[in-house]
Amino acid sequence: MTIAHEEPDVTGVLSWFPLELPPAQRVIGLFVAKWTIGALRPLVQLGVPDLLADGPRGAADLARETGTDTDALHRVLRATAAAGLLREDDDGRYALTAAAQGLRAGVEGSVREMFLFASDPMMWRPYEDLLHSVRTGEPAFDRVFGETFFDHLRGHPQRAALFDRAMTQNHYPGTDRIFAQFDFSRFPRIADVGGGRGQFLAELLARHPQCSGAVCDQPQVVAEAAEEFARRGVADRATAVATDFFEGLPSGFDAYFIKHTLHNWNDRDAVRILTRVREAIGDASHARLLIVDMLLTGPGEWDLGKLTDVEMMAALGGRERDRADWNRVAGHAGFAPANDPAPGGLALLEYRPL
Numbered sequence: 001m002t003i004a005h006e007e008p009d010v011t012g013v014l015s016w017f018p019l020e021l022p023p024a025q026r027v028i029g030l031f032v033a034k035w036t037i038g039a040l041r042p043l044v045q046l047g048v049p050d051l052l053a054d055g056p057r058g059a060a061d062l063a064r065e066t067g068t069d070t071d072a073l074h075r076v077l078r079a080t081a082a083a084g085l086l087r088e089d090d091d092g093r094y095a096l097t098a099a100a101q102g103l104r105a106g107v108e109g110s111v112r113e114m115f116l117f118a119s120d121p122m123m124w125r126p127y128e129d130l131l132h133s134v135r136t137g138e139p140a141f142d143r144v145f146g147e148t149f150f151d152h153l154r155g156h157p158q159r160a161a162l163f164d165r166a167m168t169q170n171h172y173p174g175t176d177r178i179f180a181q182f183d184f185s186r187f188p189r190i191a192d193v194g195g196g197r198g199q200f201l202a203e204l205l206a207r208h209p210q211c212s213g214a215v216c217d218q219p220q221v222v223a224e225a226a227e228e229f230a231r232r233g234v235a236d237r238a239t240a241v242a243t244d245f246f247e248g249l250p251s252g253f254d255a256y257f258i259k260h261t262l263h264n265w266n267d268r269d270a271v272r273i274l275t276r277v278r279e280a281i282g283d284a285s286h287a288r289l290l291i292v293d294m295l296l297t298g299p300g301e302w303d304l305g306k307l308t309d310v311e312m313m314a315a316l317g318g319r320e321r322d323r324a325d326w327n328r329v330a331g332h333a334g335f336a337p338a339n340d341p342a343p344g345g346l347a348l349l350e351y352r353p354l
């Protein structure tokens, strides 16, 4: 995708920032992203979007309530308004824009936890040493923190809770389209492999009352699933299976759904996980593997997945994949393609057992 701009050779994210710079200096505009995220983060940490839920308020009033410095708060509010995330009226009061509504806690469609996770130092610091990844192919995270991402989470419960909460909001562009378009009702029993707290299984079961299912994830993660199932009214059709997906997965399901999880792993580990799925399927030739992840486009095309691919490299040593990559990884585990979704964005790839 080329984003329209008056200068034909300023395309992609470079054209997003309204800076008056000649094309050869437009790269400076990229820092607008850092400055905007930086100003917004303390506001979200303080719960300012929630404090504005009932209407506009001024900096002094908000500073009193949040116990912050009025001038400093005013400046981050002003910057955030300049960036288009808040609206500043002539009296210096601030109101939520539609985008900032999504930063309130506990509202339908909120992405607050995802914002706090993605802007957390834990997710910035690997970029400090991305050159290490580029030189070696190894995740920078491991060098910065001295351990792998998931080992780090196991030793830091508060960070793990932040990650798990963020994943309950993992409604990447495309997730709703997949829920709406793919016929999950073909599968009476669905296993969600690496399904976190069961948020997407609960969504599936709520949409398809004839289906039942199980979320399969690490013990400390699925411990929270019962609450999610009860909240969505699907507790009678949903179970939680505590497992290490490198060790084994339960058999007896008609579909093994695995969303936003294989991109966390390199090809060797992705094949190991899918081999456990293939073993769980056994002789059940009707059963299907359903992968939901980015499906990369060809050379030169705008593709969010080509950017998140670098995040996967930095933090986890994982990767986003194109169709040939997916077919190779799934093929090594004993699966053949059964559908042909369009590349670009999130896709559901269906595989049948060989």
Ligand SMILES: C[S@@+](CC[C@H](N)C(=O)[O-])C[C@H]1O[C@@H](n2cnc3c(N)ncnc32)[C@H](O)[C@@H]1O
Residues within 6 Å of the ligand: 150, 167, 168, 170, 193, 194, 195, 196, 197, 200, 216, 217, 218, 221, 243, 244, 245, 246, 258, 259, 260, 261, 264
């Ligand atoms: C990026 S999250 C995706 C969660 C969810 N499927 C979604 O779409 O939001 C990856 C999931 O893999 C799980 N995971 C990581 N290592 C695991 C392991 N060895 N065994 C089982 N689950 C694991 C994590 O706990 C996490 O819930």
